[in-house]
Amino acid sequence: MNLEGRVALVTGASGGIGRVIARRLAAAGARVVVNYRTGSEAAAEAADAIRAAGGEAISIGADVCDADAVEAMVSQVVGRWDGVDILVNNAGVTRDRLLLRMTPKEWDEVISVNLRGSFLCTKAVLPHMMKRRRGRIVSISSVVGTSGNPGQANYAASKAGIIGFTKAMAREVASRNITVNALAPGYITTAMVEQLSEEVRKAVLGRIPMSRFGAPEDVAEAVVFLCGDGAAYITGQVLGIDGGLAV
Template identity: 45%
Template sequence: MLKNKTAFITGASRGIGKAIALAMAKNGANIAFTYVSNQTAAVETCEEIRGLGVDAEAFLCDVTDFSQAGETVKAIVARFGKVDILVNNAGITKDGLILTMKEQDFDQVINTNLKGAFHIIKHMSGPFMKQRKGSIINISSVSGLMGNPGQANYSAAKAGLIGLTKTVAKEFAPRGVTCNAIAPGFIETDMTAKLSEKAKVAALEAIPLKRMGSPEDIANVAVFLASDQANYITGEIIKVDGGLYV
């Protein structure tokens, strides 16, 4: 579905980002991805992707740094010649109730999860506009749709990402570039692994399908949105949450 395309994925050394990178590679896409700290995981992911018969390279990049994001985009375009697919996946959590949340914890989550996506989209806008084709996929969350106690910063960032998605969709549409978002529910990742058993039980009770999702559930939707089969879909927020927020 993605043969001869190049996908650029932020934060893809592990978790959902890695699953998306592998799924797109299996569908024929060359993969460029960023990581911010775990070089060992990035190298391992790169080797795994190359083992699927496509090209791949990892780039160290802190998406909260506007200039660094720009240099990384330039390096990726120079290395691969083009970018057809952009997936803004990089994200962090700094959970806590508003009563006790530190200002820096709020700012760090907003800067990474929301402003970081803006930085990458801003720097990719030139290449996308020039080639008059492209697919942008932002990884939001059902927390951005329904809110979640203890995640004011995360929910605000993911809600902002939805607004950014719709605006980018409208601005870029005349140039043939689509922009959609995926809103995962409870997915089995390192983030959800930190939840207490009580929290996990409560989550499962709230999910109509009575199970957590897998990173591959998100990756499958990302592959579809990145393919030509979805080239008339833009500005959409697709929930992948087992019915958590109906």
């Protein structure tokens, strides 16, 4: 229970990887905020499941692209638990299409949730972390942020942006004892990967040295490690969670 008493905000935690990250942080002792985009009922279930397992959790609806909603969410967390120690920028979307057919709206939606959302949430929690002179920020990038992927120019740009953002922020807040890192998952079995056709799944598996897709738990374990005291001297890093795909 190395995160006893820490307050952790996980964005987009109603499903997929975020839900497992929230569960795992709670199991390590953190008090967890399950953020969800307004309209999702799964977040309340995710928080209920954490409480049923003996953890502490609340769910708060806020669109991560909306600056006022993000500020209001963080104020609510600070009002209840007196601060924020951990932020996991997990909320993300895809709008895949070859660039010649990609609409400006599809470009903007992906950049807005994945990159602007990470900026807004980081900006909102930072004053509270600086006040306590400690903090952990982990953002979920992707292998495609460095390798690129056809049909995902918007997504790859957003995930590459997260890497640059992470490195800049790591330098900006290191003196305040706040670490800022990114994870670069490969193919993790969630709704995002289940959309792939059988043919594409087979082709992808053939390129993964470990010959399996990752599990959300593989990502969550790395988050817990980076948020713990053992990772106090690790900042500005991008850790691949990809079964060797990007080696």
